[in-house]
Amino acid sequence: MKTTINLDIPSLLQAYRSGNLTPATVVSHLLQRAAEFSDHNAWIFLASEEDLAPYLERLQQTSPDELPLYGIPFAVKDNIDVAGMPTTAACEAYRYHPERHAAVVEALVSAGAIPLGKTNLDQFATGLVGTRSPEPWGACHNSFNTDYISGGSSSGSAVATALGLVSFALGTDTAGSGRVPAAFNNLIGLKPTLGRLSVRGVVPACQSLDCVAIFARTAGQAQSVLSVASETDLDDPWQREPPTGNRPLPEHFRFGIPADEQLDFDGDKGARALFAESIRQLESLGGERVTVDFQPFLDAARLLYEGPWVAERYLATSPLIQEQPNALLAVTRGVISQGADGSATDAFQAQYRLKALKHRADRVWEQVDVMLTPTTPTIYTIDQLKQEPVAHNSRLGTYTNFMNLLDYSAISVPSGFLDTGLPLGCTLFMPAFQDEALLALASRLHPLTSDTVGALEDTLVSPALTATVGTIEVLVCG
């Protein structure tokens, strides 16, 4: 499967500049292509050419030299508002018609990007599987093999990007929703620092921990999207001012990995081998491996669903969950309903526990510059998941659930393929606001692990990023 149009952002911009393509041709081609892949259930709402006409018209008054994302097609998870398209969060009873773009969408559209539609998700962004979407949409299927889960909750955003239906996509990531589907679909998945991107116009899942995530073909393209999307939004109380000055990784950096007995692959030897390969590749880039105690991270991960934070999910779905409980999927309702039970003392006690765990976890940064873990223990078929819908889902969050609780920035990078042909990912993470340093390292690691993009035969063109203090130079290959 090869796309006739190379959707890499620099390639598209080049094609527009040279006059070989126009945004209208690209959009028309992609809408047709999306119809061919409808069995993946990637979309909840796919725009029509008529819907997209105003975006195309606006571009006619400008050029790829003026707008960094001129004519770049993207997809938006259906818990992020796009004006003129309904928002459902994969719950029909929740559907509304936003008048205003979410702040991140607004920034991307202002930069010339074109939203092709709204993508499928685990209902209310609660899940890491991609199967928790009711009819008429249904489970989102993996871009490589429809028998497999796509990962979630930002399932459709990952699948649409991996199938070459868009150049990049927005997701959200509270517990791993931007990283797990990236891993399962051979993509870069960036979960920026909590509060880096505005969450205005995003349906809350667990509000104190919600991030907008970016699915991209390369780390360099994720960087381009991040820098456009990072606009300051004075209307978002959750946005945080980044500290001044980045810390670029030293040339000989130290990376931490969990002790062997703390690694869980759910018995998947192939997954274990891919992770071992990621370690070797990071060493080949000048990294020194340090084995660290991963227990505080694992303990924090468990707090997310076993602790009182699920009360935030209950708040996010109220009053719907109280007034029309059957409007929610049974499994989703089951998880979220527990949020009604906790006491305020439970909530504060768990926050104390988290404070203590973060205090322990943060000591890792005295030993290492960056951490490396698998993104997930393994991947499951849709049938396997049906056997254990909650347990398998929880297990998928082993290496992702703690990230926002502990306030780290993380990126999932493709780590190669299992014998089944399905891809997995590894995750690099660093302290808050080290997004640029992470992207720079990911851009060096990615070409070593994968030579294709998503489920396509497109050759990976991944120029190295150089993170420098305060600024990022994106080295665009011709």
Add this chain to the structure above:
Amino acid sequence: MKTTINLDIPSLLQAYRSGNLTPATVVSHLLQRAAEFSDHNAWIFLASEEDLAPYLERLQQTSPDELPLYGIPFAVKDNIDVAGMPTTAACEAYRYHPERHAAVVEALVSAGAIPLGKTNLDQFATGLVGTRSPEPWGACHNSFNTDYISGGSSSGSAVATALGLVSFALGTDTAGSGRVPAAFNNLIGLKPTLGRLSVRGVVPACQSLDCVAIFARTAGQAQSVLSVASETDLDDPWQREPPTGNRPLPEHFRFGIPADEQLDFDGDKGARALFAESIRQLESLGGERVTVDFQPFLDAARLLYEGPWVAERYLATSPLIQEQPNALLAVTRGVISQGADGSATDAFQAQYRLKALKHRADRVWEQVDVMLTPTTPTIYTIDQLKQEPVAHNSRLGTYTNFMNLLDYSAISVPSGFLDTGLPLGCTLFMPAFQDEALLALASRLHPLTSDTVGALEDTLVSPALTATVGTIEVLVCG
């Protein structure tokens, strides 16, 4: 009332250096003096000369040139551990004997300071009045007039300092406990940034918001204590790393005051006049007055006791409050018991509300460099307080309750005297980690408002502090 020994830290150090005084003479004199003022109920535990012998012996092997607080007597609120002295939090049933100093006490003792004893407080640091201490200790009385409240909850620490029984004292400050008693006893009261000083070894009141506070005779001396006490404590998960670089106040600074209709003096015209005078004095120092909307601050203040944070007070007193409810004062039990009722959804919802309020409140820093408010609306007699023990207590927190919730640094500076002879204070506050800039401004304002220290006739010797980026120069007058 004049002390025979000048307790200013630089004066004491000078007297030790010249051989005019020894720490043993000073300690002996102060213990005797403390007995003379026993009707104020400032102490829960006053050390004996025998208790203090080890501290004095240790000083014999060193000198005032080696230790910045050599032989400086201080008092410790009885919710902060001093090894060898019991901790009660003004609750007999809670009494325990700590084996280890609290981290801040350890730092001060290492610098040569001598803890004379443990001071009275509103039980479990819940109150701003100083009267909520049961027998055998009883209400702490104002240092100027025993008919008046001392302010709380760090009542004894303020009164001991104001009566010239110590050079400085440690308190705690969650809702105003370090600022209100400073105002009512003509002292500097610094509530440093949340997480600046370690809270290891401090009995929690409302753990996520607890600070160690400093009562001092001058801002310069508060600065000396702060710089010694600020030691990094690897065992305290609540301590925060300060950002690099301070922002000193510009020469022509802008200061914000609440709009007239947002100011509450509980009908006290004298208090209103003193605040007006503080405004004029700040203008005389080069400040430009800006009237700002104080509503977000007032709304945040109300969240503290009306919202779910009281659950933290319940946690702090559990299991005692469940197993022996009568071990607590009725008024304290009444306040804290409400903490058992809230739900986790209440807790998160209030945190969202706070996030939104902080977002609004923080906009003030686009308009001004520092805020100026009264420290309290007024002061009450002990009899007045008995009429309305909860309502008057709440009113005293009008200008203080929001400070830790909104993560600001604050200092109460004496603002002069009412016709009754009782003092009041004004509060300067700035964003987190601007402690040094605040102290520098306070050191310039203080000499304009007061020429005595505490309830003594000691002349105020208050050299100006100059806050510079990264460091503080303390200009010590001869």
